[in-house]
Amino acid sequence: MRTMDIVQILLYVVILTVLAVPLGRYMAKVFSGEKTWTDPFFRPLEKLIYRLTGTEEQSEMGWKQYAGALLIFNFCGFIVLFLLQLLQKYLPLNPQGFGTVSPDLAFNTAASFITNTNWQAYSGESTMSYLVQMAGLTVQNFVSAATGIAVVVALTRGLARKSASTIGNFWVDITRSILWVLLPLSIIGALILTQQGVIQNFSTYLHLTTLDGGKQTLAMGPVASQEAIKMFGTNGGGFFNANSAHPFENPTPITNFLEMLFILLIPAALPFTFGRMVGNPKQGRVIFVTMLVLFLILVGVTYSSEIFGNPNVTALGISGPSAMEGKEVRFGVANSALFATVTTAASCGAVNAMHDSLTPLGGMVPMLQMMLGEVVFGGVGAGLYGMLIFVILTVFIVGLMVGRTPEYLGKKIESWEMKMATIAILVPAVTILVGSGLASITKAGTSSILNPGPHGLSEILYAFTSAAANNGSAFAGLNANTPFYNIALGIAILLGRFGIILPVLAIAGGMVKKKAVPEGPGTFQTTGLLFGSLLAGIVIIISALTFFPALALGPIVEHLMMIGK
Amino acid sequence: MLKQFAKSFAMLLVMIVLTGIAYPLVITGLAQIIFPHQANGSLVYKGGQVVGSQLIGQNFNDPKYFQSRPSAAGKNGYDATASGGSNLGPTNKEFLNSVAERANNIRQQNGLSPNQAVPSDLVTASASGLDPDITPAGAMIQIPRIAKLRNLSAETVKNLVQRNTASPQLGIFGEPRVNVLQLNLDLDNLTK
Numbered sequence: 001m002r003t004m005d006i007v008q009i010l011l012y013v014v015i016l017t018v019l020a021v022p023l024g025r026y027m028a029k030v031f032s033g034e035k036t037w038t039d040p041f042f043r044p045l046e047k048l049i050y051r052l053t054g055t056e057e058q059s060e061m062g063w064k065q066y067a068g069a070l071l072i073f074n075f076c077g078f079i080v081l082f083l084l085q086l087l088q089k090y091l092p093l094n095p096q097g098f099g100t101v102s103p104d105l106a107f108n109t110a111a112s113f114i115t116n117t118n119w120q121a122y123s124g125e126s127t128m129s130y131l132v133q134m135a136g137l138t139v140q141n142f143v144s145a146a147t148g149i150a151v152v153v154a155l156t157r158g159l160a161r162k163s164a165s166t167i168g169n170f171w172v173d174i175t176r177s178i179l180w181v182l183l184p185l186s187i188i189g190a191l192i193l194t195q196q197g198v199i200q201n202f203s204t205y206l207h208l209t210t211l212d213g214g215k216q217t218l219a220m221g222p223v224a225s226q227e228a229i230k231m232f233g234t235n236g237g238g239f240f241n242a243n244s245a246h247p248f249e250n251p252t253p254i255t256n257f258l259e260m261l262f263i264l265l266i267p268a269a270l271p272f273t274f275g276r277m278v279g280n281p282k283q284g285r286v287i288f289v290t291m292l293v294l295f296l297i298l299v300g301v302t303y304s305s306e307i308f309g310n311p312n313v314t315a316l317g318i319s320g321p322s323a324m325e326g327k328e329v330r331f332g333v334a335n336s337a338l339f340a341t342v343t344t345a346a347s348c349g350a351v352n353a354m355h356d357s358l359t360p361l362g363g364m365v366p367m368l369q370m371m372l373g374e375v376v377f378g379g380v381g382a383g384l385y386g387m388l389i390f391v392i393l394t395v396f397i398v399g400l401m402v403g404r405t406p407e408y409l410g411k412k413i414e415s416w417e418m419k420m421a422t423i424a425i426l427v428p429a430v431t432i433l434v435g436s437g438l439a440s441i442t443k444a445g446t447s448s449i450l451n452p453g454p455h456g457l458s459e460i461l462y463a464f465t466s467a468a469a470n471n472g473s474a475f476a477g478l479n480a481n482t483p484f485y486n487i488a489l490g491i492a493i494l495l496g497r498f499g500i501i502l503p504v505l506a507i508a509g510g511m512v513k514k515k516a517v518p519e520g521p522g523t524f525q526t527t528g529l530l531f532g533s534l535l536a537g538i539v540i541i542i543s544a545l546t547f548f549p550a551l552a553l554g555p556i557v558e559h560l561m562m563i564g565k
Numbered sequence: 566m567l568k569q570f571a572k573s574f575a576m577l578l579v580m581i582v583l584t585g586i587a588y589p590l591v592i593t594g595l596a597q598i599i600f601p602h603q604a605n606g607s608l609v610y611k612g613g614q615v616v617g618s619q620l621i622g623q624n625f626n627d628p629k630y631f632q633s634r635p636s637a638a639g640k641n642g643y644d645a646t647a648s649g650g651s652n653l654g655p656t657n658k659e660f661l662n663s664v665a666e667r668a669n670n671i672r673q674q675n676g677l678s679p680n681q682a683v684p685s686d687l688v689t690a691s692a693s694g695l696d697p698d699i700t701p702a703g704a705m706i707q708i709p710r711i712a713k714l715r716n717l718s719a720e721t722v723k724n725l726v727q728r729n730t731a732s733p734q735l736g737i738f739g740e741p742r743v744n745v746l747q748l749n750l751d752l753d754n755l756t757k
Binding site for chain 1: 574577583584592595597604614615621625634643649653657664665668684685686692694700703739753
């Protein structure tokens, strides 16, 4: 079936590109306030929302005001989600009668869902009531995704506008993200998923007697509605513990293919949105192509490693694909490898296979992609603003090499922008390495490990990487529902989110004020093959220098152990 | 500052009503009208009784039934309120030992020689612990046992397996697979 594997992977990439281009164009109109064909549906609702919340549509914000609104809004989301969990025992729509969530777990979950991370130290089907899943978690799936889109749109305006002072209105940006993009896509997605078998009900869990006389209880719930936005918003928090491996979340190969498309659709469309909004589609295209090339290389590594499999299993007289532990038969190796790459290219973190049981190098690629800052398409909004940080860095380094003032889109990159870009790159790196380091040398950290040897280090490293990169997938053997991990990872999650968003908005604020310098013969072109290659090179070199030693001690040593036997 | 908080809460409240209440309710309403079978769990009935979901695997301890994959969901496996995998890593001794043990059990139960290869899906735990499927190879290897215990010809059982083998969807997506619950139901109907 190797040929069919390649066909499926290529088909995925082609369909993704074909859909991303028009969606990117559509979003550019939405965020420039131009007319779209969907206006008659959403415009009345939008006006109503502004009236209810007292939003003045036309009034724009400077970067500090924008950041302030974003922080306060996210803080309110945190409080509400935290309280919902603590009070769920007393609230309706709790047919299983789940009790209060412990405060450290509630903190971790609230931090995780407001930041688009969806790290889950709990099992959905045995912890969270339908009300918390809907009114708490699903809501944050929408608004955290909208926050990501808002930030990248604000940065785009900062780069596109000349000698201005404002970068948009946060309230308008999140409202339009939800009404014009996330909600309609989710409605369509949820219905298609239901057709294939994803459940959507409010029933109590179903007790039944199985065919050979055993007892089974089927967990139920409003899954499809949450599943759709979980993917489109690159959130990734499963309704059930097994996430998208659970047949009620991802019942067929077709839902699997669609869920993978949903994950990368908006992130892949945003570079096209960017290109149009800065008035030069080529600037968006070069970013898209760079992302695509990196993606193809990485998916190739994961797939090869999983197909190569586990020689220790084959040696026991086992036929067929040897790396089937933690994988579902309906997905097989190819669709599990592709899903693992897609979900960690984006900041999604949904899984259809257990990453802890992937082959060492197959599990390293997801980790590496998160360490790259999830800029290979990345999370909704977060991927592109992360990549634009690398763009600024690339322009700066090239400027140093040829001895010119670095410019991007006709604007000078100066010390303020460079300071902010450096912070945005250092914060997650320091969080990952210091966090993993602390966990590796304390009893509280190491006592949660499931797998011995280098794989145990990988489990810790993966956890802090996933948290700081706001991904949310896990090497789930690590018992993360302890006060130590709930609090440490909760903090890593918050640092990894706001430690990047704030510098990004600061860059937007710095750039928006600048005059545009007319393009001259010495201007370094930020489009085309040369720039794309430089950008990809910078992304890889920065991350490799930072994380190679840690990866060498974890997955690379384990790979050598596996093949050396 | 206070005004900002009031405004944030107002916006959050609007979003809770819109995306946290209205949206799931509308989807539930539509799903229950258009796809009631799927929305309620694709339940499978036998003689008017629910015996499972077509999508959720179950334990088959009786050797007269085709067996499902090993499961790490719950203590006894296939606990649909505790989905999940084993999370054992590829070089973990515990993992390799359990694979060896499962392979030997399967060889014994199906009367295979000690060196005969066993399909990997039958000796590895799935990601969800609720995998409803086995591979066609995983079904084939069990045919002689089933035929003997049910006094059927191997040919009859093989036909049944083939009829229950789903090809990749649209000829492209996913892997060929056999739904174990459906296959066992058909088997029961055959020998009734």
